[in-house]
Amino acid sequence: MSTTELTARQTVKKLSRAGLACVLTAFLLAGFFAVRNISSWRTRITYPGEESYEGCALAEIARLGQGVPIYAPPSDEGFAGATYGPLYYLIGSSLIHPERPSYTPLRLLSALAILGCAAGCGLLAFWITRSWLAALLGPLFFLSYGVVTFHGVSALSDSVSLLLFFAGFLVAYRFRNSRAILLAAPLMCLGFYYKPQYIAGPLAVMVFLFLEKSYARLAQFLGALALFGFGLLGFFQWIAFPGQQFWRHFFLYQATLFSWYQFKIGLLVFVLMFGVAILLAFEYLRTHPDRMLLCYLCCAVALGIATIGKQTAFIQYFFESILMVSVLVPALVIKRVERASYPVDVMLLMAIALFAGQWYTPPAPDSSAVGQCETVQTYFRRNFPPHARAIGLRGGDLIQSGFDTPFSDLLQTELLARRGVVPDGHLLNQIRAGWFSLIVLDFDLRTETDPIWLNYYLTPSAREAIKSSYQVINSLDVPDPEKLWKDDRFYIYVPRFKELKGN
Incomplete structure (x- = not known):
C-alpha cells in the first residue's frame, strides 16, 4: 500500500461522526456556491457583448491581427494604450478572427486557466495536509468566490497570468530546498509578460530565501528572473514588435493615477469580502507554521491593498x-x-467567508441582454458603412459592428493624457476635424451636469x-451587462459638417 493511500485511510479513521458532519457541511457550503457560480459560465462565455471592460482589449487584439x-507612438492615425502584457495580445490575436472578433475564445482560455488555478489550490492543499479531503475542498472553495466567476472567465488577461504565476510558485514550493527552485523563474516571467500584476509569488520566494539565509540560492533565483525577464523583453522589443515603442507601453503606461477614494473603497471591500477568510488562513499558519506560505500570504495581501488604489483597479x-485562503482555510478545517x-468556530467563520465571497457578483447576461446587444450592433451596421472610424468608451461594440477604431478607446487615451504621459493632441485634432464617423458616449454633453460622469473618461x-x-x-439602450449606472444609454454623435474628407 502506498504512503498516500495509507494516509487517506488513516484520515478517514480519525474522523468521528461529528467530524464527518463537519466535513460534509464544509463541502455542501463550498459546493453549493461553486456549482451556483459555475452554472453561469456557459452563458457568460457565449454572451456576444462586453462584460467587465473587455471591449478595449478585444479592439486592440483585433487591430494587432489586422497588422x-x-x-x-501617438499620431494622427491613431493610438492604442496596449497596457496588457504582450503575450496576451499575441495569443489573443491567434485565437480570434480580426474581421469578426469574438470574446468567446478568450473567455474559454480564461475559464481553462481558472480551472487550472483551482487544481493548483487542491494540489497545494494536499501537499501541506496529505489529505484528499483538503485537496477536494480547496478547488471548491476557490470556485465559490463570485469574483472568480465574474472576472475569472472574462476575455481579459488576469486568469492566465494568475495561473502562470501560481504554477511558478507551486514549482518553487515543491523544490524550495533544492536548486530546482530556479525552474519557477520561466513560468513567473511568462506570467509577468501576460499581465504584470500578480507578483506575490516571486516576491514570496525572494523573501523566503532571504529569511532562510540562502543568499546564494537567492542570488541564483534573481539571476534566473533577470535572464528570462530581459531575454523576453528583448524578444518582444526587437523581434515580435520591431520598430515600435513596446518598452514604453509596457513599463510606463502600466501605472495609473492613485485615487484615495478608490483606495478607501477597495480597502473596505477587502475587509468585508476577505477579512474573515484571511484571519482563518493566518490561524492555520499559526498552528502549522510554514514560512514560505506565510511569505506568499503576506505578499498577496500587501500587494492587493497597495494596488487597489489605482483608478482602474477592481476586486x-x-x-x-x-x-491562499482557498488552500489554507480547507486545510484548517480538515486539520x-x-x-x-x-470546530464550530471555524465552521461558522468559514460560512461567513463563503457568503461574503458572493458580494458583487453581477448576474449572468440573460436573453434580453443578448437582444439589447444585437439591437446596438444592428443599428450601427444599418446606419454607418463598414470600416467607418469610430471611438467610444467600449471599443468592443464598435469593432464587432465592423468599424475601425484607430484610437482604441477614450478611457485609456484620456487617462494617460491626464497624467501627462501621452499627449491627447492628436485625438483632439481629429475630433475637431470631424475625422470620426461617430463617437459613442454614455451621456448627452448638452444636458449632463454630473461632474463624476463628465470627467469619468473625458x-x-x-x-x-x-x-x-x-x-x-x-440614443440607444446600453446592454445591461455594460451599464455604468441604471439609466445608462448610448448617445450617438456624428460630425456637424456636411462634407467630411476620408469619412
Whole structure:
C-alpha cells in the first residue's frame, strides 16, 4: 500500500461522526456556491457583448491581427494604450478572427486557466495536509468566490497570468530546498509578460530565501528572473514588435493615477469580502507554521491593498489572496477535524467567508441582454458603412459592428493624457476635424451636469471638442451587462459638417 493511500485511510479513521458532519457541511457550503457560480459560465462565455471592460482589449487584439502596430507612438492615425502584457495580445490575436472578433475564445482560455488555478489550490492543499479531503475542498472553495466567476472567465488577461504565476510558485514550493527552485523563474516571467500584476509569488520566494539565509540560492533565483525577464523583453522589443515603442507601453503606461477614494473603497471591500477568510488562513499558519506560505500570504495581501488604489483597479487584484485562503482555510478545517474535535468556530467563520465571497457578483447576461446587444450592433451596421472610424468608451461594440477604431478607446487615451504621459493632441485634432464617423458616449454633453460622469473618461478639452464638432442624432439602450449606472444609454454623435474628407 502506498504512503498516500495509507494516509487517506488513516484520515478517514480519525474522523468521528461529528467530524464527518463537519466535513460534509464544509463541502455542501463550498459546493453549493461553486456549482451556483459555475452554472453561469456557459452563458457568460457565449454572451456576444462586453462584460467587465473587455471591449478595449478585444479592439486592440483585433487591430494587432489586422497588422496594425499597437505599440506605435501617438499620431494622427491613431493610438492604442496596449497596457496588457504582450503575450496576451499575441495569443489573443491567434485565437480570434480580426474581421469578426469574438470574446468567446478568450473567455474559454480564461475559464481553462481558472480551472487550472483551482487544481493548483487542491494540489497545494494536499501537499501541506496529505489529505484528499483538503485537496477536494480547496478547488471548491476557490470556485465559490463570485469574483472568480465574474472576472475569472472574462476575455481579459488576469486568469492566465494568475495561473502562470501560481504554477511558478507551486514549482518553487515543491523544490524550495533544492536548486530546482530556479525552474519557477520561466513560468513567473511568462506570467509577468501576460499581465504584470500578480507578483506575490516571486516576491514570496525572494523573501523566503532571504529569511532562510540562502543568499546564494537567492542570488541564483534573481539571476534566473533577470535572464528570462530581459531575454523576453528583448524578444518582444526587437523581434515580435520591431520598430515600435513596446518598452514604453509596457513599463510606463502600466501605472495609473492613485485615487484615495478608490483606495478607501477597495480597502473596505477587502475587509468585508476577505477579512474573515484571511484571519482563518493566518490561524492555520499559526498552528502549522510554514514560512514560505506565510511569505506568499503576506505578499498577496500587501500587494492587493497597495494596488487597489489605482483608478482602474477592481476586486480581481485580490486574486492571489483568494488562492491562499482557498488552500489554507480547507486545510484548517480538515486539520481541526482530524484532531477529533468539532470546530464550530471555524465552521461558522468559514460560512461567513463563503457568503461574503458572493458580494458583487453581477448576474449572468440573460436573453434580453443578448437582444439589447444585437439591437446596438444592428443599428450601427444599418446606419454607418463598414470600416467607418469610430471611438467610444467600449471599443468592443464598435469593432464587432465592423468599424475601425484607430484610437482604441477614450478611457485609456484620456487617462494617460491626464497624467501627462501621452499627449491627447492628436485625438483632439481629429475630433475637431470631424475625422470620426461617430463617437459613442454614455451621456448627452448638452444636458449632463454630473461632474463624476463628465470627467469619468473625458477631459474638459475632449468634451469641448466633441460639443463643438459633433451632434447627437440618436440614443440607444446600453446592454445591461455594460451599464455604468441604471439609466445608462448610448448617445450617438456624428460630425456637424456636411462634407467630411476620408469619412
